[in-house]
Amino acid sequence: MKKNIIYNLLGLFLLLFAFTACDYETAEQDVSEIISPNTKPTVTITSNISSSTVSEGETVIYTITFDKPIERSVTFTPTVGGTADDHDYLAEAVTLAAYTTSVQLPIEIYEDYEIEGQESLTIQIEILGIAEKYLVHPDTVIEPIELQINDYVDDNKLVINFAWNTDDDFDILVYSDTDTYPETLWGTGGATGANPEIDHSIWLDDPAGTYYVCILDWDTGTNWDYTFTLAFPDGTTQTITGTFDGTNYPYTNFVGPSSWDSPNAYKILKVVNNNSTFVVTKI
Structure with a gap:
């Protein structure tokens, strides 16, 4: 009887050792290195x-x-x-x-x-x-x-933005009235169908003298508000506002291009160019 008890204890010890060995081996296989961020x-x-x-x-x-x-x-x-x-x-x-x-x-x-x-x-x-x-x-x-x-600053040009408050189509034309080029169409960049219209046809190195910014009303027969925003070569800006009288047309004008059926180009702004600065006034 005593001998059987010894054998049973020995068998239990071997069984516990086997389980411990398996756990050790499994632990060795499962553990992996932690990846550091x-x-x-x-x-x-x-x-x-x-x-x-x-x-x-x-x-x-x-x-x-x-x-x-x-x-x-x-x-x-x-x-x-x-x-x-x-x-x-x-x-x-x-x-x-x-x-x-x-x-x-x-x-x-x-x-x-x-x-x-x-x-x-x-x-x-x-x-x-x-x-x-x-x-x-x-x-x-x-x-x-x-x-x-x-904004982009052009160190040689007067940049003119012309905007208005209606859905109508208006344009601006620029005319030279200098000694070198009297009553001469100078720029049509402001006649594109956009609002604002943009023109930059007057340059500091153009002939010195007077230039005019003129509105083409296309005979709408109404009064409407406009805004001219001007950017100068030195980086400064100027804003000129007003109401265009399309029922009376109390303006002097140039005759527009014949290819456009010679519309009236009404003088709105006067630009004096002395080849170093521009001075712009409302007429």
Whole structure:
């Protein structure tokens, strides 16, 4: 009997040892190395400008940099807001290729002669791909970028924006009345069917003297309000407003182009060019 008890105890000991050995082996197989987030790249963004204010015609370049390369590509997409319209800029997504550490994302600010005053852009550069977000360090935070955009300044031209408050079609023509070119049609850039109409036909290096900005009313027979916004080569602006009398036409005029059936071009603004500055007055 005593001998059987010894055998039973010995068998129980062997059985417990077998279970312990299995657990040890299983534990050795199941344990794996914890992947540290520090193996993932951090993201930094720098630009080619030192100020947050830019002018139309400039391109701001943002350089997106990883501190280490990875074996997957990552796409960065700019989401743009602010007061500027999408016709004022170009911003497209870029991809940082695998095994590289940087890519450039340009924001092109379009140059135009529309006088809009300072506008703003808010740019948020994002990784939109769900899987791609996990490729970079989890602490990555890309702050939004704020830009202020100034109107394009032409250092040789008087820029004229002509706007009105009706749905009618009006145009402006510019005439020279200098000693060199008396009563001469000088510019038709403000006759396009747009509102505002834009003209920039008077240059500082044109013959010195007087020029006239004239309205073509096309015989609407109504009174309507207009606004002239002028941009000068020194970066300053001037606004002139008034009401056009289309029922009485109390204006002097030039005869418009014969190819347009010789419409009356009514003198509204007088521009004096002395080859260094422009002086603009309402007639």
